[in-house]
Amino acid sequence: MADISTEELERIEREYHSGSDNIKPIQEFSKPEDLYDELIASIRKYHPSTDITLIEKAYHVAFEAHKGQVRKSGEAYIIHPLCVAIILAELELDKETIAAGLLHDVLEDTVMTEEQMREEFGDEVLLLVDGVTKLQHLHLTDNIKNPKDKNADRLEMQAENLRKMFLAMAKDIRVIMIKLADRLHNMRTLKYQSKEAQQRIARETQEIYCPIAQRLGISKIKIELEDLSLKYLEPEAYYDLVEKVALRKNVRDAYVQGLVADVRREIEEAGIKAEISGRAKHFFSIYKKMVNQNKTIDQIYDLFAIRIIVDTVKDCYAALGIMHEKYKPIPGRFKDYIAMPKPNMYQSLHTTLIGPSGQPFEIQIRTFEMHRTAEYGIAAHWKYKEVNNGVTTSTTVTEEEKLSWLRQILEWQRDMSDNKEFMTLLKSDLDLFSDTVFCFTPSGDVKNLPNGSTPIDFAYSIHSAVGNKMVGAKVNGKLVPIDYVIQNGDRIEVITSQNSKGPSRDWLSIVKSTQAKNKINQWFRSELKEENILHGKELINNYAKAKGINFGEINKPEYQGKIIRKYGFHDWNSCLATVGHGGLKESQIVNRMYDEYRKDHPITLTDQEVLAAVGENKQEDMPKHSKSGIVVKGLYDVAVHFSKCCSPVPGDEIVGFVTRGRGVSIHRTDCVNILHLSDMERVRLIEAEWQEGADKEQFGEYHAEIKIFCHDRSGLLVDITKVFTEAEINISGIHSKTSKQGIATIDVAFQTKGKGQITKIVEKIRQIESVMDVERTTG
Numbered sequence: 001m002a003d004i005s006t007e008e009l010e011r012i013e014r015e016y017h018s019g020s021d022n023i024k025p026i027q028e029f030s031k032p033e034d035l036y037d038e039l040i041a042s043i044r045k046y047h048p049s050t051d052i053t054l055i056e057k058a059y060h061v062a063f064e065a066h067k068g069q070v071r072k073s074g075e076a077y078i079i080h081p082l083c084v085a086i087i088l089a090e091l092e093l094d095k096e097t098i099a100a101g102l103l104h105d106v107l108e109d110t111v112m113t114e115e116q117m118r119e120e121f122g123d124e125v126l127l128l129v130d131g132v133t134k135l136q137h138l139h140l141t142d143n144i145k146n147p148k149d150k151n152a153d154r155l156e157m158q159a160e161n162l163r164k165m166f167l168a169m170a171k172d173i174r175v176i177m178i179k180l181a182d183r184l185h186n187m188r189t190l191k192y193q194s195k196e197a198q199q200r201i202a203r204e205t206q207e208i209y210c211p212i213a214q215r216l217g218i219s220k221i222k223i224e225l226e227d228l229s230l231k232y233l234e235p236e237a238y239y240d241l242v243e244k245v246a247l248r249k250n251v252r253d254a255y256v257q258g259l260v261a262d263v264r265r266e267i268e269e270a271g272i273k274a275e276i277s278g279r280a281k282h283f284f285s286i287y288k289k290m291v292n293q294n295k296t297i298d299q300i301y302d303l304f305a306i307r308i309i310v311d312t313v314k315d316c317y318a319a320l321g322i323m324h325e326k327y328k329p330i331p332g333r334f335k336d337y338i339a340m341p342k343p344n345m346y347q348s349l350h351t352t353l354i355g356p357s358g359q360p361f362e363i364q365i366r367t368f369e370m371h372r373t374a375e376y377g378i379a380a381h382w383k384y385k386e387v388n389n390g391v392t393t394s395t396t397v398t399e400e401e402k403l404s405w406l407r408q409i410l411e412w413q414r415d416m417s418d419n420k421e422f423m424t425l426l427k428s429d430l431d432l433f434s435d436t437v438f439c440f441t442p443s444g445d446v447k448n449l450p451n452g453s454t455p456i457d458f459a460y461s462i463h464s465a466v467g468n469k470m471v472g473a474k475v476n477g478k479l480v481p482i483d484y485v486i487q488n489g490d491r492i493e494v495i496t497s498q499n500s501k502g503p504s505r506d507w508l509s510i511v512k513s514t515q516a517k518n519k520i521n522q523w524f525r526s527e528l529k530e531e532n533i534l535h536g537k538e539l540i541n542n543y544a545k546a547k548g549i550n551f552g553e554i555n556k557p558e559y560q561g562k563i564i565r566k567y568g569f570h571d572w573n574s575c576l577a578t579v580g581h582g583g584l585k586e587s588q589i590v591n592r593m594y595d596e597y598r599k600d601h602p603i604t605l606t607d608q609e610v611l612a613a614v615g616e617n618k619q620e621d622m623p624k625h626s627k628s629g630i631v632v633k634g635l636y637d638v639a640v641h642f643s644k645c646c647s648p649v650p651g652d653e654i655v656g657f658v659t660r661g662r663g664v665s666i667h668r669t670d671c672v673n674i675l676h677l678s679d680m681e682r683v684r685l686i687e688a689e690w691q692e693g694a695d696k697e698q699f700g701e702y703h704a705e706i707k708i709f710c711h712d713r714s715g716l717l718v719d720i721t722k723v724f725t726e727a728e729i730n731i732s733g734i735h736s737k738t739s740k741q742g743i744a745t746i747d748v749a750f751q752t753k754g755k756g757q758i759t760k761i762v763e764k765i766r767q768i769e770s771v772m773d774v775e776r777t778t779g
Helices: 006-016 032-046 053-065 079-090 095-103 114-121 123-135 152-171 174-188 195-215 219-233 235-247 249-269 283-293 313-326 368-382 404-415 419-430 455-462 464-468 514-527 529-546 557-567 572-580 586-600 605-617 716-726 755-766
Strands: 274-280 304-310 349-354 360-367 436-440 446-450 470-475 478-480 492-496 630-632 640-642 654-658 664-668 685-690 702-711 731-738 743-752 771-776
Touching: 032 053, 032 079, 032 095, 053 079, 053 095, 053 114, 079 095, 079 174, 095 114, 095 123, 095 174, 114 123, 123 174, 174 195, 174 219, 195 219, 219 235, 219 283, 219 368, 235 249, 235 283, 249 274, 249 304, 249 313, 304 313, 304 368, 313 349, 313 360, 360 368, 446 455, 455 464, 455 470, 455 492, 455 514, 464 470, 464 514, 514 529, 529 572, 529 586, 557 572, 557 586, 572 586, 664 685, 702 755, 716 731, 716 743, 716 755, 743 755, 755 771
Parallel strands: 304 360, 640 664
Antiparallel strands: 274 304, 349 360, 436 446, 470 478, 470 492, 630 685, 654 664, 654 685, 702 743, 702 771, 731 743
16 A cells, blocks of 8 residues: 555545445534534425424534533534434435434433423434434444453343344334434544444444345445445455555546446437446445455456436336347346345346456446335335325335334244344344345245245245145245255245144254244244253253252252343243253353352352362472473372363463362463353462473473464465474364355464464464464463
């Protein structure tokens, strides 16, 4: 990035985001009065009513309420709600939503009460403001700075927060629109936050808010949130992309304008009235393509798309025919989202053609109404329309279709008692990179399912009763196995039988759709509850026995009650059934009950005797020699073993833990298991240190593990193992996995003499192309 200054890159970035497809950027450090004037001007562009009393009153209340408050940027706090309101006006939302956008921080940050707000603005605005206020403190990802927070309780809280978000959406979808606008302005001003906060907020945005904007069809917000998330999560990749896009800008612009002129001439000659424009694809879209296809930006030609907007569906197909006649289409790249819309109601014809110079380019063809839905998504539903008698109203016909996904989410909430399972299914369903396959019922109805779906997915999409009684399937009139992968255009017929014993557990590994997995799990929970209860009891008893805990002592109603309240079960049997079918780990139940029991029953004398020896000997000098290379203060002639969770090596800061019957276990001081010890267990910690010369050959080698994060590419493992070979280090195990985003995580276990050797290895691995980070395993 030496050729272009940071200021120039930021200017290019702003220019890239200032197109008609995006929410208009707002000048930083503007005066509140100027922003208010801009807000009113935006509202008057689309709203039929000239009465802005509600907005005016909301602005004055917010202005007074936030007087004296400032943001981290140094701006007056009122700037934030004003910017949120302007974003909502850009989405052409109703005045109640914009008023709630202005007031969304008033209940939380000021002295105004709910009752006062109801009197001033009515129930509708209060409902929206209250909904947003309740979502303010939700942190939806586990990327928390303090490792102590990364435990089961934290995950449970995240899942519960997700439930609250979707319940808020159920009450009024506009709550989430305000939250999306709030998040967009916060992302625009994220540079004033600390690096840790930038990473956490950007990851939360990428994992939750971007996919929600996608599923609600609000591409105007989704596009900018994706780019801003990439900017803070992968800053080097982002600015490298900005620079490379800028370097080719003039050539590309000339090429696009030439194509637009050719397309316009062909369409006009055919007598079709149309708006034609060329647009660049946004940075995240290009980055995703580069990662998924393992290509450089120079190898990706379709960095732009030509958009043709016409009056009618008939004109869409006519324009498509003209384009296919003029330019050669690339086979397999045509998609008809008009006949078969995406789940978020997006409709358009997509085709990729070969341009005059042999470069591929994409064309999107849609009507003006489809374009509005694509830009505003479910927000388009709240644009007020004038009817014959002059009364303002809003459309209601398509609302049910657009909210069908939300209704499905709420159905899962009712069906699921396990929060983490709900969160997993939800994140899977929100998956931005998932694709869709379209198929038909015997009567000709279209069903859209995730790519890779099977007849089982299809059966459950019809009704849970059909899936539960399914015994086979026909595709296009021919019998197929139940793991057959459905192709676009397949006609599926499900064969059912009343004698069916229900779904098989193997189906869970076959199905692709979240809906099918949920319904199969629901069947097992209800039909096999007794079996699950027995299995749950067995798992809990076995775990308690393995840990040396007398479960009979802690299995009392008072401790059961605490578990029931914590996890929201109806009764103890429901808890046992959940453990039985794998929805909750038996360790979580036993450890929590044991902790509660210990609060009422302090540690017995037996444990005190174990630790008494430590206290008696603490004044004595440490011995100078030990076979293990470890000297433990206060306990001599005791068995010492190294923990497998954090694999300490000479040079690491260490601590001992007095186990029950297995001597002293040595851990690194940053080991997750040590950090998470309860107060009752911390009394078992004991000082330990490495004997001088512990990294010499006489003590042998020590087991160590590292985790490598990198962009996946061919030859990566060869490059990594070469570093170990050159250092003459023996690798004892290696395991890798790659995410859908192309990020590889490689775990390497090896033998080493000490921390110094590990540091050298890590430094060399960090120099390998595609490697993003390397860290020691901490448990």
